[in-house]
Amino acid sequence: MSGYKVGSNYQEQGGNKWVIGGELQVINGATVLFGEDASSLDVKFFGATTGKYMLWDESANSLYLVGSFKNHHHVTTESYAQQLRTEYNAATGDFFGIDAEAHQYVSRTEGTLRGISMCARNVAGSTLSVSSSITAGYFLLDNDGTLNGSGVIASAMVAKVDAGGVFTQVSHLCSLWLDSTQQSVVGGEHELLYMSNNGATTMDRAIYVYGGNKITNLFELNTVTGMVGAKVDADIAYAHYKKVNVTVDGVAGWLLVGFDS
Numbered sequence: 001m002s003g004y005k006v007g008s009n010y011q012e013q014g015g016n017k018w019v020i021g022g023e024l025q026v027i028n029g030a031t032v033l034f035g036e037d038a039s040s041l042d043v044k045f046f047g048a049t050t051g052k053y054m055l056w057d058e059s060a061n062s063l064y065l066v067g068s069f070k071n072h073h074h075v076t077t078e079s080y081a082q083q084l085r086t087e088y089n090a091a092t093g094d095f096f097g098i099d100a101e102a103h104q105y106v107s108r109t110e111g112t113l114r115g116i117s118m119c120a121r122n123v124a125g126s127t128l129s130v131s132s133s134i135t136a137g138y139f140l141l142d143n144d145g146t147l148n149g150s151g152v153i154a155s156a157m158v159a160k161v162d163a164g165g166v167f168t169q170v171s172h173l174c175s176l177w178l179d180s181t182q183q184s185v186v187g188g189e190h191e192l193l194y195m196s197n198n199g200a201t202t203m204d205r206a207i208y209v210y211g212g213n214k215i216t217n218l219f220e221l222n223t224v225t226g227m228v229g230a231k232v233d234a235d236i237a238y239a240h241y242k243k244v245n246v247t248v249d250g251v252a253g254w255l256l257v258g259f260d261s
Contacts, residue, residue, distance in 0.1 A: 205247075 026032055035041045040058035047053055052067040073081040088095040102115045120136040128134055141156040159176040167173060178192045197203055209218070221228055238258030246253050 034043050034056075035058065042058055043056040045054040047067055049067075054067070055064045056062075057064060071081055073079075075081075084098060086095075086097055100116045102113050104113050118137045120134045122128055122134055139156045141154055143154065147154055161173065161175050180192060182190070195206060209215070236258070239261055240259045242257045242259070243254035244257060246255055
């Protein structure tokens with residue numbers, strides 16, 4: 001047993017099974033192997049609670065964690081807390097780099113069910129300045145190959161409400177909800193949505209709406225007294241107008257913006 005420390009309750013059964021009731025410590029840089037390449041075995045770690053465990057299933061080539069996973073990583077150099085990379089080598093089918101699901105099994109009257117919750121926190125006493133930035137969620141579409149096909153849709157993010165279920169009564173049902181609970185004064189520009197184009201090519205449009213002939217209004221404004229003026233009955237003549245190009249049902253048109261001077 002050179003290179004190993006085994007607790008006092010060590011027993012060897014039948015020459016191929018060890019029962020260790022104490023501590024097992026691997027020292028001197030030794031390598032621990034379970035099975036061999038292409039001929040492995042299942043490895044299971046039990047928790048202190050019934051039904052909680054971590055399992056390497058050799059036949060499925062998968063690691064299962066039935067319990068909670070926490071990774072607290074304090075770094076002082078550029079690094080990753082977690083880096084996941086999977087290379088998909090098939091020409092058809094759906095592939096998910098990460099598939100995160102939160103399932104609700106009992107009825108509830110409060111609280112929130114979140115599939116993924118992301119937070120980038122600038123802690124008290126820390127200052128971001130110069131050209132630094134902070135982003136809770138960063139999505140990147142990186143194409144180093146070729147996209148070729150009129151049916152190809154390329155998007156850095158998709159937000160979708162799936163079909164099914166019963167929506168008896170809701171406040172709002174939406175594919176994307178933008179919200180701000182900011183309380184303090186912001187020195188600089190402050191928006192709910194900021195869009196920019198820093199690329200070298202010209203875009204066809206900033207926003208494209210495909211309504212499927214099932215959307216009755218482009219938008220609704222509510223509690224926007226600082227944005228919209230009072231209602232008037234007579235036409236208002238402006239000294240100048242500017243046209244904002246839009247396309248409706250394939251027909252080019254404009255939204256007119258008037259200026260007093």
